Amino acid sequence: MLIREIQPVDAENFICLIKQVESEAKFMLMEAGERKTTPEQQHEKLEHIKQQSNSTIFVAEQEKGKLVGYLIAIGGSVKRTKHSVYLVIGILEEYRGRGIGTKLFQRLEEWAINANISRLELTVVTQNEAGITLYKKCGFEIEGIKRKSLMINDEFYNEYFMSKLL
Numbered sequence: 001m002l003i004r005e006i007q008p009v010d011a012e013n014f015i016c017l018i019k020q021v022e023s024e025a026k027f028m029l030m031e032a033g034e035r036k037t038t039p040e041q042q043h044e045k046l047e048h049i050k051q052q053s054n055s056t057i058f059v060a061e062q063e064k065g066k067l068v069g070y071l072i073a074i075g076g077s078v079k080r081t082k083h084s085v086y087l088v089i090g091i092l093e094e095y096r097g098r099g100i101g102t103k104l105f106q107r108l109e110e111w112a113i114n115a116n117i118s119r120l121e122l123t124v125v126t127q128n129e130a131g132i133t134l135y136k137k138c139g140f141e142i143e144g145i146k147r148k149s150l151m152i153n154d155e156f157y158n159e160y161f162m163s164k165l166l
Contacts, residue, residue, distance in 0.1 A: 013065060028090065072087065083119055118165060119165055123149070
């Protein structure tokens with residue numbers, strides 16, 4: 001399993017990966033079929049992220065070109081939040097529970113320290129036990145609750161705010 005920073009050439013494979021994860025996962029922000037990003041738009045987004053010193057995306061590559069997971073880190077856009085990144089992780093269902101999430105977070109943390117990032121943050125649906133377990137294992141702590149944050153299948157869900165200070 002190779003964990004590496006994404007490249008703009010990965011745009012088409014990456015958008016396919018995101019869409020597949022969204023179709024398999026119950027607790028992602030977007031529902032299956034809701035994302036309309038084209039490979040060209042994704043390529044532009046990857047080029048933009050590459051220009052920012054406090055944002056990146058790591059992918060888990062099973063075989064040459066077969067992406068099975070990702071960890072997106074979007075850095076703050078103003079001086080007072082440049083030290084902080086917001087995270088989004090997704091792993092294909094058949095590859096979950098194999099340590100890929102842990103490896104993505106380890107690689108991200110190495111990058112973050114080198115990029116002078118001192119705060120990692122994310123939100124997670126309070127019923128997402130697997131996600132919460134992973135985040136706690138990687139050193140994240142619950143900071144608060146975002147009540148009625150998402151509506152999934154006509155039911156409200158709360159999210160935890162979680163963070164890790166480096």
